[in-house]
Amino acid sequence: MGWPHGGGEYAEETYGEVTVLVGARRVAYPYANSLLVRGADATLLVNPSLSLVHGAPPPDVVLVSHAHEDHMAGLGGYDVPVHDHDADLSPLRSREVMVAGFGYPPEEADAADRMLHDDFCVTGRPDAVGFTDGTVFDLGGHTVTMVHLPGHTPGHSGFLIEPDGFFFEFWRGLAEFAEVVERREAALLAFLAEPRTVPEIADHRLVYRPHVSGPHVDPVERHTATHHLAA
């Protein structure tokens, strides 16, 4: 598999002043949804995804629900203030910190770093500013309140838009599960830039961290490697 470098497309779903920009392939990684809220004074964009890399509406401020690549691939296109939760600020500011957070062994971490740069245009935003639970962005006639929902990442947050009563949370179980699988697959493809055998891939560890041992590890790794290769 593979995807065009920033050639995503999106569709608009409108709920009053709130527009959900639905990524190509719906919510599937790497094309996550984005959210656009228009107030009388300002327009706010949440999670500029890969689908927006070409020609997205111009916002005055950008928020990121959590510092993962599929929710920030479009960031480079915006020369406006960027905010995410204090607890996810470091990986948003630095791609190196984001990759370290994946906990991959060195070779796979290098592949993941290349993938973030080449496929997700992630460059890090050292200028990003933190918010906390309850921080309010007043857009004029509409407010967006940060709701801290740690778990998927330490700083993962949802967004309550009032008076519309619209709540947006990007952690949708299946989509995020797919995100983990897809990232692993993309890292595998980067690893496969040179030919590898199934045992080599299994040794490389797609599923378990290097310190995990046991009779189940090798069969699961071989099964997963074979499954990914067949996909």
Ligand SMILES: [Zn+2]
């Ligand atoms: Zn995520």
